[in-house]
Amino acid sequence: MPDRAGARPGTGTPPFWTVRRRDNLVGYLLITPQLVGSVLFVLLPLGLVVWYSLHEWNVLAGTFEFVGGENYDRLVTDANLREVLGATALFSVGLVVLNLALALFLAILLNQRLRGTAFFRTVFFSPVVVSLVAWTIVWQFLLQDDGGLNGLLAAAGVEGPNWLRGEGTAMLSVVVVQVLKNVGLNMVLFLAALQGVPAQLYEAAELDGAGVRTRFLRITVPLISPTILLTSIITVVGSLQVFAQIAVLTQGGPGVSTTVLVYYLYQQAFQFHHFGYGATLSVLLFAIVALLTLVQWRMRRRWVFNET
Template sequence: MASPTTAAGPRRARRRPAAAPLARRQDQIAAYILVAPQLLGALILVIIPLLAVFWFSLNDWNVLSGQFRFVGLDNYVRLTTDDAFVDSLIASAQFSIGLVLFNISLALLLAVLLNQKLPGIIIFRTAFFAPVVVSLVAWSIVWGFLLQADGGVNALLEIVGIQGPNWLREPTTSMIALIVVQTFKGVGINMVLFLAALQGVPAELKEAAQIDGARPPRIFFSITLPLISPTILLVSIITVIGSLEVFALVDVMTGGGPGNSTTVLAFYLYQQAFEFSSFGYASVLGVVMFVLILLLTFVQWQSRKKWVFDEV
């Protein structure tokens, strides 16, 4: 009776390894099934349209006339002589720099203030976050009325004896108005991110600094700020990308004017495509915007090693 058992033992031992590869294959198939919708969505909604934009940028495509012919790099050469394109880059730079500085500074200040354990602080957190969920178009229309020459903003200024300008009809004030309105619209998101980061700072570190005699400003700049620097990096990347993609705000409030003072790159792209029916040149502007965003994001990401805490 010993021999059958002994003979069966090796046979069972030889069959066991076959189950492991089968299980691994099943796990791989399940993983592919779970990842497939995301990959398919990225392929259809991101990769293919991106490749199509690159292809369209090499062609002269006028929708109204039905013209579609290959012109190579002619559309890219056109950029070098297009003064309106230069103006759009300047306007985008002004808007982006102003928005990033004002938005991040205000969001961090609000987060520090709202991080206090005070009665009713939840109400203030909700109030500052509420504009985020408001329709951008509705938000822009309301502020467009408020910033008119006889609007609510100038009415408030008159109470304190200040004669306000026609905010949306002067080059300097129109850009400032766009920056402020966009900041108030989106500051709530950054505020929540900073608030979460502040609440994650270990309290024992700040208590130890207080025992050593450090004052609140020193504690904030030497302990709190370095520890939340990864969140500052995230917020800055998100804000820079969003500032370069602004369109609805400009379209509703200023229409790119006065002149080209608020014609940012995204709005100029829209004009070329849907007002002048020059989809080939608009595709070039889309490529420029993509490269610009990619470059700025890469620079920000690489700079993290110099100022973000615990990055090497």
């Protein structure tokens, strides 16, 4: 009879089911659902997008023709793509800078031991859990030419612009709406990081004569820099994937001034039925997101505290 480890007594053969192999099997079984999900819903769709980008797929005509690199050649000759990439960069930079700066400012204020901080934490975080479409529709009514914001300005004797149709205000309006929607999430992350900074460091620095600015730059920023890295990556990736706000507020206008890459992709694939070119734009978007994430991750060693 084999023993409990799987080896026959007296043979000298090492057991097959060693402790290490049993542990490895348990580990593989635990990661199998996540691995299968990643293959089916991440790697496989990504591979199909690359495959579709090499074809011209006309759903209306029922044709699916291999065109090789023609869709990628079109990226170079597309007259609108440069403006779309410019609008995408403008939106991303504006969103990341305003979101992170405002979130850190609110976190510092709400980290104080003052009465009512719990209420204001709830107020600033509550837009995060509100439906994105509902939030955007409300702001569409507020920002239109005869909307609530211009009504308040008119009551003060100021004539407000057409926020969503003006060349200089449309992008600003979209950025502000998105910042107000998601700033609470980064605020909570910063608040958790600030509460993890030892108070003794501030007390010692204050005894040494360090001012508020010096304590912030020399103590606060270095110790919460891992959280700054996390929030910056999340915000950058999120800014490159914005769609609903553009679709509801401006539909990419005026002109293409607020047409970001995701909305342009949607137009090409689902409005103009250029599915092959839409897939090519998806590959471009994936490359941009991957590159920016890699750059941020590689640069962390230069400024993130305790990274080597």
